[in-house]
Amino acid sequence: MTKTRTKRTTSAAKPECIVNxxxxxxxxxxTGDVSHQGDLIIVRIAALPASAKPxxxxxxxxxxxxxxxxxxxxxxxYDADANEVAEAILAATGxxxxxxxxxxxxxxxxxxxxxxxxxxxHGHQGFPAGAVCAVVYQRNLDAEExxxxxxx
Amino acid sequence: xxxxxxxxxxxxxxxxxxxxxxVERALAEYLRAIKAMQTGxxxxxxATDVINARPGRSVAxxxxxxxxxxxxxxxxxxxxxxxxxxxxxGASVAQIADxxxxxxAARKAWHELDGRWDLSAFSIPxxxxxxxxxxxxxxxxxxxxxxxxxxxxxxxxxxxYWVAKPTLHTEMGSFGRRLHCExxxxxxxxxxxxxxxHGVRVPESVxxxxxxLDQIKRERNSxxxxxxxxxxxxxxxLDDIGAVAQHQRHNERDAQDEAMYLMSSDxxxxxxxxxxxxxxxxxxxxxxxxxxxxxxxxxxxxxxxxRAVHRS
Numbered sequence: 001m002t003k004t005r006t007k008r009t010t011s012a013a014k015p016e017c018i019v020n021x022x023x024x025x026x027x028x029x030x031t032g033d034v035s036h037q038g039d040l041i042i043v044r045i046a047a048l049p050a051s052a053k054p055x056x057x058x059x060x061x062x063x064x065x066x067x068x069x070x071x072x073x074x075x076x077x078y079d080a081d082a083n084e085v086a087e088a089i090l091a092a093t094g095x096x097x098x099x100x101x102x103x104x105x106x107x108x109x110x111x112x113x114x115x116x117x118x119x120x121x122h123g124h125q126g127f128p129a130g131a132v133c134a135v136v137y138q139r140n141l142d143a144e145e146x147x148x149x150x151x152x
Numbered sequence: 153x154x155x156x157x158x159x160x161x162x163x164x165x166x167x168x169x170x171x172x173x174x175v176e177r178a179l180a181e182y183l184r185a186i187k188a189m190q191t192g193x194x195x196x197x198x199a200t201d202v203i204n205a206r207p208g209r210s211v212a213x214x215x216x217x218x219x220x221x222x223x224x225x226x227x228x229x230x231x232x233x234x235x236x237x238x239x240x241x242g243a244s245v246a247q248i249a250d251x252x253x254x255x256x257a258a259r260k261a262w263h264e265l266d267g268r269w270d271l272s273a274f275s276i277p278x279x280x281x282x283x284x285x286x287x288x289x290x291x292x293x294x295x296x297x298x299x300x301x302x303x304x305x306x307x308x309x310x311x312x313y314w315v316a317k318p319t320l321h322t323e324m325g326s327f328g329r330r331l332h333c334e335x336x337x338x339x340x341x342x343x344x345x346x347x348x349x350h351g352v353r354v355p356e357s358v359x360x361x362x363x364x365l366d367q368i369k370r371e372r373n374s375x376x377x378x379x380x381x382x383x384x385x386x387x388x389x390l391d392d393i394g395a396v397a398q399h400q401r402h403n404e405r406d407a408q409d410e411a412m413y414l415m416s417s418d419x420x421x422x423x424x425x426x427x428x429x430x431x432x433x434x435x436x437x438x439x440x441x442x443x444x445x446x447x448x449x450x451x452x453x454x455x456x457x458x459r460a461v462h463r464s
Binding site: 026033119122125139151 | 351372374375404405407420428430436438451453454456457460463464
């Protein structure tokens with residue numbers, strides 16, 4: 001099991017702004033680190049799940065709207081067993097994510113760029129070479145207070 | 153190749169020219185090329201039973217699929233489609249496709265084979281391989297039909313139906329070009345009209361009818377819900393649902409304004425957050441035990457927000 005890291009900021013310190021819409025290649029993105037691209041959550045996990053199977057569709061969020069167009073233009077994209085991915089996220093972060101909120105897994109290319117993960121409205125992102133990342137969807141409650149995925 | 157690209161780029165500027173006779177000549181030649189001489193050609197000018205019925209598998213359609221599905225054609229398209237789209241100016245197929253409506257038709261044409269084929273995609277093999285006799289014999293007429301004004305084709309049992317290119321209402325900005333019209337359909341075609349607000353496809357009622365609270369409540373897509381609330385008016389919305397602010401803050405780390413509201417009507421809670429990238433506000437439902445904005449962020453992100461090192 002991967003050891004989880006402690007939170008890097010203290011409550012007393014003013015948190016450093018992490019928002020940047022310029023294309024960014026994250027040179028440091030360790031296991032358990034998280035990045036947001038709009039409502040998409042990207043979590044680095046330790047290794048590619050055994051159940052991973054390559055997929056042709058590079059769009060990481062389901063939907064026809066512009067908001068859903070998070071596209072991994074380079075590297076490899078996989079479908080994997082959601083429960084296995086959830087366990088990998090738990091091991092990496094200490095947080096359990098319901099299987100229904102698990103998306104594809106991708107592996108950053110050997111020569112990453114700041115434009116590997118694109119979106120028409122949010123800043124493009126890139127991750128260290130070979131980084132295995134799980135996609136997690138946000139959740140909210142609908143009008144009947146049933147838990148469901150945030151979709152845009 | 154350059155001349156073909158220029159023709160293609162011009163043809164992607166919808167609706168462009170419409171030469172009905174040229175379209176029908178080109179499609180007839182296409183049918184001859186795939187040895188479907190018994191199949192007729194007919195323009196569709198509105199929703200009809202012919203189109204609403206899911207077409208059966210006709211011999212002509214199967215022949216067309218075999219031609220289109222040849223390994224070479226697929227490989228050619230995959231290799232060149234992105235570059236082609238970047239090379240074309242203005243309303244390139246990729247640009248339009250990014251905006252939703254045309255992409256929807258194209259995707260169905262490519263992947264579902266439900267009888268609707270988008271000629272902007274279907275004509276690409278000819279541009280990529282104009283000197284390949286095997287491809288060109290059927291792809292050139294398709295390309296010609298697209299340049300003459302055809303947009304979609306539908307396979308009937310013994311007729312190839314076609315639809316002229318739509319009129320698009322768009323807006324330009326740093327995001328590129330996207331479909332947008334606040335007073336009517338953003339995509340107007342003989343086949344159907346589609347409604348978009350700032351690139352987001354919405355039901356007709358969002359644009360053409362007054363927005364109701366019930367409509368906002370029932371909407372399950374957060375992006376459409378946001379548009380509904382914006383058109384209804386945020387202040388009016390929060391007043392009308394009896395929202396009482398419980399906690400507000402400016403989230404320094406994420407550079408966004410956040411507020412927790414308690415719904416006086418039923419005790420439920422909404423977390424209203426302003427996206428730092430787009431400036432858009434969203435109202436997300438959170439559990440009743442969530443009291444603060446930080447609690448809401450943690451719950452929405454499954455606790456992962458605390459580990460965020462970057463956000464765009």
